[in-house]
Structures are given as C-alpha cells and as structure tokens.
Amino acid sequence: MSAIGTAGINLDLSEEQRSIQETVRDFVDARIVPVAHENDIAHRLDMGVIEGMAELGLLGAPIPEEYAGAGLDFVTEALICEEIERGEAAFRTLISVHVGLNSLSLLKHGSEEQKQRWLVPQATGAKLGCFGLTEPGAGSDVAAMAATAVRRGDVYVLNGQKTWISYASVADHALVFAKTDPAAGHRGVTAFMVELKDTPGVRTADIEHKLGVWAGSTGDLFFDGAEVPVENRIGEEGDGFRIAMYSLDQGRFTVAAGAVGVIRACLEASVRYARERETFGKPIGRYQFVQGMIADMVVMYEQARLLVWSAGHAKNKARETGARTTRETSMAKMVATEYAFKAADLAVQVHGAYGYSAEYPVERYLRNARAPRLYEGTTEIHRMMLAEDALGFRSLDGRK
Ligand SMILES: Cc1cc2nc3c(=O)[nH]c(=O)nc-3n(C[C@H](O)[C@H](O)[C@H](O)COP(=O)(O)OP(=O)(O)OC[C@H]3O[C@@H](n4cnc5c(N)ncnc54)[C@H](O)[C@@H]3O)c2cc1C
Structure with a gap:
C-alpha cells in the first residue's frame, strides 16, 4: 500500500x-x-x-x-x-x-x-471556505451563469443564486463567481470572496433528500442585493472564468485522490467478507466469479492511484514552473471516480443482500461514490476535454 x-x-x-x-x-x-x-x-x-x-x-x-x-x-x-x-x-x-x-x-x-x-x-x-460556481441554469456551462455583480462606488452589489454548493451553510467564506459584464460571456465573469455570515443580503439553505453524502453539507447561496466590498474582488474584473478553471484543477485532484480511498475501502470490505461468508460449504472467496470481482477492485485501485500520484508529481513540478496540470488532473479524476463507483457496485455484489443493508458500509460507499462522477466536471465533460486535447481542438496544459 x-x-x-x-x-x-x-x-x-x-x-x-x-x-x-x-x-x-x-x-x-x-x-x-x-x-x-x-x-x-x-x-x-x-x-x-x-x-x-x-x-x-x-x-x-x-x-x-x-x-x-x-x-x-x-x-x-x-x-x-x-x-x-x-x-x-x-x-x-x-x-x-x-x-x-x-x-x-x-x-x-x-x-x-x-x-x-x-x-x-x-x-x-x-x-x-466553500466555492460557489454552479447555478440552477449553469453547471457544465459555467459561462451561462446569471448571477451579477454591479459596481457601485466601493462595493459590488451581488444578485443571484448558487446551487449544489458543498458546505454552503457551514462555511465562513465563499469564493463566488458573478458576471460584471453579462454581454462578454465567459470574459465577463469576476471572482469575489464573500463573507457568508456577516454580509446582509446573503442567505444559505440546505438541500434535503440527496442520494448520498448524508453526513455532509450541500446547499444553496442566495444573493439579494448583497454589498461586497471592492477589496473582496479576487483578481481583476473578467478574470473569474480563468480563476474558476484553476480552482477546478486543484479541487479535482482531491476528488480523484479521495476516490482511490473509496476503491480501497470497497476492496478491504469485500476481502473481509469473502473470507468469512460461506455458501455450499466454502468461503465465497474461493469461487472464481467472486475472485474476479476482487481482482477488478485490486487493479482499479492500482490504476487509479497511479494516475493520481502521477498528477500529484506533475502538480509538484508545476509549483516551480507555473505549468498547468489540467490534462493529468482530468484523467485522474475521470478514471478514479468512475472506478470508485464501479468498485462500490462490485462490493455490494460481493456482499449479496447484506451489501444492500446499512449493516455493512458498502451501500454508503455506493451512494457516496455517485456524486463525484457529476461534480468538478462530469465524466462526459472530462471525456470531451481529453478528446479535444488529443484531437488538437484545444490544449489542456498549454503544451501545443
Ligand atoms: C453533491 C454535490 C456537490 C456539489 N458541490 C458543488 C460545489 O461545492 N460548488 C459548485 O459550484 N458546484 C457543486 N456541485 C455542482 C456540480 O459541479 C454540477 O452539478 C456539475 O458541474 C454538473 O452541472 P449540472 O448539474 O448543471 O449538469 P448539466 O451541466 O446540466 O449536465 C447534465 C448532463 O448533460 C451532460 N452534458 C452537459 N454538457 C455537455 C457537453 N457539452 N457534452 C456532453 N455532455 C454534456 C452532463 O455530462 C450531464 O450528464 C455539486 C454537485 C453535487 C451533486
């Protein structure tokens, strides 16, 4: 290990x-x-x-x-x-x-x-801290955001809603993105640090009845004429989209690394169970079909971890060179989160009906492994990014 x-x-x-x-x-x-x-x-x-x-x-x-x-x-x-x-x-x-x-x-x-x-x-x-990018009408299509920030003297007046924000109702500060120039598309997005607890016009609400991460916090941020001081603007007006993409490179890496932990948890739980549970007078781990599921988890763990560590090494180097690591991070995130969900599904299968019960942790792993395939770039968005990079239609790390 x-x-x-x-x-x-x-x-x-x-x-x-x-x-x-x-x-x-x-x-x-x-x-x-x-x-x-x-x-x-x-x-x-x-x-x-x-x-x-x-x-x-x-x-x-x-x-x-x-x-x-x-x-x-x-x-x-x-x-x-x-x-x-x-x-x-x-x-x-x-x-x-x-x-x-x-x-x-x-x-x-x-x-x-x-x-x-x-x-x-x-x-x-x-x-x-938390991160407010997604809106009801703008997830993958970040530039479609509708939140606005209008400058009035020493403050920006924020209006709009951010949704599916992890730790919205718990965090003290949110890095929030809003349009200072709605006509300019992604070039009109600006970043702000908003103090959530002390700013009049800011309200948070929890999202109830989610598929997973019940022990976590996910919510909405509402801005209703919230006055955010000019000194809370991060970067210049119009830098927001670029800042958001940089943030995602950092966040995605941690999502990928966490997914490796899910695969390991699934593997460890399945190995334990397959050695104990007996059918037809033998531990189920003695059957080739069950062994196949264990083997798949072993290989998914090693593959995902290699991609994550490789991205980690690239990120360490990038600290010195300032290079982007979008390609490495995207690959690691896409593969590790897909594998984590697959491993959790296999782990439930190894556990039979007990895997469907909260008596064992694997049903929680399965529910919790679903969201990472959606956030910080859906799997489809990562596939698109990686393919377009390979095809030469865009350059993820600025290498071409
Ligand atoms: C538990 C959880 C926590 C989250 N935490 C945060 C957070 O802290 N901060 C934050 O800002 N956001 C957060 N999000 C939001 C998340 O980042 C978005 O849900 C995600 O970006 C997808 O956006 P969407 O839900 O609007 O889906 P959409 O963008 O509407 O996509 C719907 C479907 O269409 C596909 N699709 C869309 N465009 C394309 C395309 N061009 N090509 C191919 N397929 C496409 C998608 O892959 C998906 O399958 C969180 C979400 C969840 C579930």
Whole structure:
C-alpha cells in the first residue's frame, strides 16, 4: 500500500509521507470509521471530526507555512484524501472545497492582504471556505451563469443564486463567481470572496433528500442585493472564468485522490467478507466469479492511484514552473471516480443482500461514490476535454 514503481518514475514514499499517511489512517480509524454509519443515518455533520482535521493541519496541507499551512506536497495531499475518504466522503469533500477550490486559488490569485485576511484562517481551520460556481441554469456551462455583480462606488452589489454548493451553510467564506459584464460571456465573469455570515443580503439553505453524502453539507447561496466590498474582488474584473478553471484543477485532484480511498475501502470490505461468508460449504472467496470481482477492485485501485500520484508529481513540478496540470488532473479524476463507483457496485455484489443493508458500509460507499462522477466536471465533460486535447481542438496544459 505504500510504494509502487513504474518505468522511469520513482513512486516510493518518503519517511515524512509514510508518517503522515499513518497518522491520518489512525485518525480515520479512531474518529471517523466508528461513527460513520451512525452519522450517515442521522444526516449529521460531525464538526468534531473537522476540528480534529484542523488540529492535524489537514485543512491547510498544501498551503505554504508562511500562510499557516503545513507546506506539504501534492502526493501527500493525495495520501491524506485517500485516507479520509476511506472513512467518509463528506470530510474529503470539505478538503476539496475548502483547500482545493478555495484556499489554493486564493494562494495563486489573491493579493497579499487577501491572503492574510482569508487564507491564513482557512489554513488553520479557524474559518472554513466553500466555492460557489454552479447555478440552477449553469453547471457544465459555467459561462451561462446569471448571477451579477454591479459596481457601485466601493462595493459590488451581488444578485443571484448558487446551487449544489458543498458546505454552503457551514462555511465562513465563499469564493463566488458573478458576471460584471453579462454581454462578454465567459470574459465577463469576476471572482469575489464573500463573507457568508456577516454580509446582509446573503442567505444559505440546505438541500434535503440527496442520494448520498448524508453526513455532509450541500446547499444553496442566495444573493439579494448583497454589498461586497471592492477589496473582496479576487483578481481583476473578467478574470473569474480563468480563476474558476484553476480552482477546478486543484479541487479535482482531491476528488480523484479521495476516490482511490473509496476503491480501497470497497476492496478491504469485500476481502473481509469473502473470507468469512460461506455458501455450499466454502468461503465465497474461493469461487472464481467472486475472485474476479476482487481482482477488478485490486487493479482499479492500482490504476487509479497511479494516475493520481502521477498528477500529484506533475502538480509538484508545476509549483516551480507555473505549468498547468489540467490534462493529468482530468484523467485522474475521470478514471478514479468512475472506478470508485464501479468498485462500490462490485462490493455490494460481493456482499449479496447484506451489501444492500446499512449493516455493512458498502451501500454508503455506493451512494457516496455517485456524486463525484457529476461534480468538478462530469465524466462526459472530462471525456470531451481529453478528446479535444488529443484531437488538437484545444490544449489542456498549454503544451501545443
Ligand atoms: C453533491 C454535490 C456537490 C456539489 N458541490 C458543488 C460545489 O461545492 N460548488 C459548485 O459550484 N458546484 C457543486 N456541485 C455542482 C456540480 O459541479 C454540477 O452539478 C456539475 O458541474 C454538473 O452541472 P449540472 O448539474 O448543471 O449538469 P448539466 O451541466 O446540466 O449536465 C447534465 C448532463 O448533460 C451532460 N452534458 C452537459 N454538457 C455537455 C457537453 N457539452 N457534452 C456532453 N455532455 C454534456 C452532463 O455530462 C450531464 O450528464 C455539486 C454537485 C453535487 C451533486
């Protein structure tokens, strides 16, 4: 579970990486796994776990130490996400929106003053961040967004709605996108950091009755004449689309890494069950059809993890070169999330009817593995991006 090698690439983990992996694994086993089922059924977001994650530095893992982060590399970030989502998807989702989509974007695009004001408290976990891009009429087609931001003196007046926003009703800050020039298409989008708790005209609401991630938080953000100070604008007017795409490159990586943890959880649960459950006088693990399902999970785990680690190495290098890593991240996200859902379905199959019951965790893995195929680019959008890159119709990493 700790090292794999491919031709020309050394994927051995360092001592520090192993030690962090072990620490997070122990945390997940002690704090998340024992209550995951109970919290899921009760639709309870366990804020104590989030506080524990903050104490371990997980809410600022790849943020430099000068901004109160842990200064870790992206492969380590992947190890953290794998361990956390092995326990519960809701907490990896927090890493995705808080660290990936919000903090890393602020690190790249925020001014020094903005970093001190929002990034530092986010990196310690004193404040939580979320990401408001999707609207009722604009998901894959980001530029179709209808939210507007009109400048009036020292403030922008925001109107509109963001929907399906993870941690909307919990977060303190949201990186929100709205049109400052509606006629300019994607070039008219601007990014703002909105303080959700203290801004009149901002309202949040939870989305009830979801298919999965019951132990998490998903909601809407409503802006009704909300006045956001000009100093909360991230980048210049019209930079928003580019900033959102950069954010997605960071968030998708954590989604992919978490999906690797789902595959591992499915594999481990299935191996345990297949060794214990007997039919016709033998453990079901002795039957080739069951072995085939286990073998598929083994290979999906290794394949997905290789793509994630490879993207992690590309991201580490990109820190020095400033290169984009959209292609690597997109591949890892598409493959890992598809595999995670497939592995969860296989795990239910291995468990028979018990897999359909909340008595075993695999039904939760199946429900929770559905959303990552939709968010941060649906599988179809990733297929389109990768194909268009291969065909030369667009260049994902700016290499052509
Ligand atoms: C649990 C959950 C959490 C989320 N968290 C967040 C969050 O924190 N912040 C945020 O901003 N958003 C979030 N989202 C929203 C998510 O990013 C969007 O749902 C996603 O981008 C898809 O948009 P859509 O739902 O509008 O689907 P649509 O864009 O309407 O797509 C519908 C279908 O059409 C397909 N399709 C669309 N366009 C094309 C095309 N050009 N080619 C081929 N197929 C196409 C899609 O693949 C999909 O199958 C979350 C969603 C979920 C379910």
